[in-house]
Amino acid sequence: xxxxxxxxxxxxxxxxxxxxxxxxxxxxxxxxxxxxxxxxxxxxxxxxxxxxxxxxxxxxxxxxxxxxxxxxxxxxxxxxxxxxxxxxxxxxxxxxxxxxxxxxxxxxxxxxxxxxxxxxxxxxxxxxxxxxxxxxxxxxxxxxxxxxxxxxxxxxxxxxxxxxxxxxxxxxxxxxxxxxxxxxxxxxxxxxxxxxxxxxxxxxxxxxxxxxxxxxxxxxxxxxxxxxxxxxxxxxxxxxxxxxxxxxxxxxxxxxxxxxxxxxxxxxxxxxx
Amino acid sequence: xxxxxxxxxxxxxxxxxxxxxxxxxxxxxxxxxxxxxxxxxxxxxxxxxxxxxxxxxxxxxxxxxxxxxxxxxxxxxxxxxxxxxxxxxxxxxxxxxxxxxxxxxxxxxxxxxxxxxxxxxxxxxxxxxxxxxxxxxxxxxxxxxxxxxxxxxxxxxxxxxxxxxxxxxxxxxxxxxxxxxxxxxxxxxxxxxxxxxxxxxxxxxxxxxxxxxxxxxxxxxxxxxxxxxxxxxxxxxxxxxxxxxxxxxxxxxxxxxxxxxxxxxxxxxxxxxxxxxxxxxxxxxxxxxxxxxxxxxxxxxxxxxxxxxxxxxxxxxxxxxxxxxxxxxxxxxxxxxxxxxxxxxxxxxxxxxxxxxxxxxxxxxxxxxxxxxxxxxxxxxxxxxxxxxxxxxxxxxxxxxxxx
Numbered sequence: 182x183x184x185x186x187x188x189x190x191x192x193x194x195x196x197x198x199x200x201x202x203x204x205x206x207x208x209x210x211x212x213x214x215x216x217x218x219x220x221x222x223x224x225x226x227x228x229x230x231x232x233x234x235x236x237x238x239x240x241x242x243x244x245x246x247x248x249x250x251x252x253x254x255x256x257x258x259x260x261x262x263x264x265x266x267x268x269x270x271x272x273x274x275x276x277x278x279x280x281x282x283x284x285x286x287x288x289x290x291x292x293x294x295x296x297x298x299x300x301x302x303x304x305x306x307x308x309x310x311x312x313x314x315x316x317x318x319x320x321x322x323x324x325x326x327x328x329x330x331x332x333x334x335x336x337x338x339x340x341x342x343x344x345x346x347x348x349x350x351x352x353x354x355x356x357x358x359x360x361x362x363x364x365x366x367x368x369x370x371x372x373x374x375x376x377x378x379x380x381x382x383x384x385x386x387x388x389x390x391x392x393x394x395x396x397x398x399x400x401x402x403x404x405x406x407x408x409x410x411x412x413x414x415x416x417x418x419x420x421x422x423x424x425x426x427x428x429x430x431x432x433x434x435x436x437x438x439x440x441x442x443x444x445x446x447x448x449x450x451x452x453x454x
Numbered sequence: 455x456x457x458x459x460x461x462x463x464x465x466x467x468x469x470x471x472x473x474x475x476x477x478x479x480x481x482x483x484x485x486x487x488x489x490x491x492x493x494x495x496x497x498x499x500x501x502x503x504x505x506x507x508x509x510x511x512x513x514x515x516x517x518x519x520x521x522x523x524x525x526x527x528x529x530x531x532x533x534x535x536x537x538x539x540x541x542x543x544x545x546x547x548x549x550x551x552x553x554x555x556x557x558x559x560x561x562x563x564x565x566x567x568x569x570x571x572x573x574x575x576x577x578x579x580x581x582x583x584x585x586x587x588x589x590x591x592x593x594x595x596x597x598x599x600x601x602x603x604x605x606x607x608x609x610x611x612x613x614x615x616x617x618x619x620x621x622x623x624x625x626x627x628x629x630x631x632x633x634x635x636x637x638x639x640x641x642x643x644x645x646x647x648x649x650x651x652x653x654x655x656x657x658x659x660x661x662x663x664x665x666x667x668x669x670x671x672x673x674x675x676x677x678x679x680x681x682x683x684x685x686x687x688x689x690x691x692x693x694x695x696x697x698x699x700x701x702x703x704x705x706x707x708x709x710x711x712x713x714x715x716x717x718x719x720x721x722x723x724x725x726x727x728x729x730x731x732x733x734x735x736x737x738x739x740x741x742x743x744x745x746x747x748x749x750x751x752x753x754x755x756x757x758x759x760x761x762x763x764x765x766x767x768x769x770x771x772x773x774x775x776x777x778x779x780x781x782x783x784x785x786x787x788x789x790x791x792x793x794x795x796x797x798x799x800x801x802x803x804x805x806x807x808x809x810x811x812x813x814x815x816x817x818x819x820x821x822x823x824x825x826x827x828x829x830x831x832x833x834x835x836x837x838x839x840x841x842x843x844x845x846x847x848x849x850x851x852x853x854x855x856x857x858x
Contacts (some may be wrong), residue, residue, distance in 0.1 A: 372526065375487055375491060378484075
């Protein structure tokens, strides 16, 4: 049995990001939460591997009590077990301390894992650090920005785009990968799954004490990162003028942006072609 | 937009026991997640085609195909028949969110689940349930409820379709009109009378199957709104229906019909809320963008007043729907409350969608914008599943029967 762990984070819903214009920060208390998109793609990859290799998936999140919602969603989509690291002492953790906390929880509750899947970055902070740091903490091999993952016996084979080259890499188990949002468009959640997710209280909530963690090494007090400024990335808009007959323009448009259009409309346009 | 944060009154156990009322206006995590899940699906799958399927009067079978494995056709069907078995508030939220994007598809789903499937769940024998429910719950079969005729609508006792006992079955003759899902239904419930001398006392409901000789589907109606739903006539010409397809007993028709309609009204209320919500969101967006006299029109008090009224009406509508859902799930009678919710939500939706057209001005009257579709779709919520006049009749009857 392939034992997988999917790490996920609840992020503010993209459609309703309430920014505080004065401070330039996010008013998190006003926003609805959702599963970070890249984490959802990682979950989808895990669900497909589970189907293929008769696997078992544990979903883990660290966050405030409201983050339970994404674990319920994960159950509805098909994960087998959930672990929630929730403790006021863990609040304010930077990426280093988050990886440290996750690693200790994994060592205690699911030490016999084969593969950890993470989203490559989160939509609310974009650091892309937690996945690779978690691999370091657990002292296992890790590959970031994965677009395709296959498993044969105990070998993990992945594909990723790196500087416009498609790399194929192999890694021994246990290992960690972080997934991009280019492939593995997440499945829709069945309504029956949602009902099940709330019928069974199968989420294990873990505190800092449960993990035997010293307050000095977790949360804001353990975090060495200092945030100097938070700002929105400035969009670099460029107009592209396409010329020719409408048919030719549409074909060219699809040719150039098939992956982006495909991810929005949830269709693999490469296959359809 | 705002609806994800709006509210679910969850009446606690004590209320069910009649001790006191305690209402929690915060949506529970499950209901929030149901809303997000259905909204995500509806916006991704129906959003891009909602305008087109209305313009072409095309039923989007390709989306229905995707809805089947997600349990949209067995929302409140027990697990043993393959349904999702969700609570009524989750049901209402589901209908609301589909209708927010496409009223016509919301109509298909609510009619199938409420008046199409519910009567079989409630009144059928175990053998009938085993035969029909699993395929309805999976969406392989689409249901419909056929009461309306040329001379019978609000007055169900005017039904002329009649069933004559013939050996171990019934021969049914008659024509049903304005059947929602008519063009795609495979297991319609047909309302017929067994004794023309005693129409009410002999009214009965038959589970007709599409393949039965003598059953045929008429032309799809050319309607003002809900154009993507294949509303049609159904013809029964010497249609032989075996005895084992009779739902309940001969004479149970009125009882089954009223129970079905009570449930159906919850869905139509929720549908009206969804359409109104869409019109409201479009109006807020447009009024912020549209500049007149060098200002966005949302800065004018006359527009602000309309938006305030819209928001208030939608909020009240939603609360009425969730209240009747909570009542239904607690096992209490909910006929009056269902009629109240349906009456209020449908007239609010009609008003709100009209105001949305007004806010959009000339653009609102154009087919390029969605608000004229909302306007056309909303109107019929005041007509089907019992007209507003019939709802008032049901409500007043209940009110007058209550002790002073």
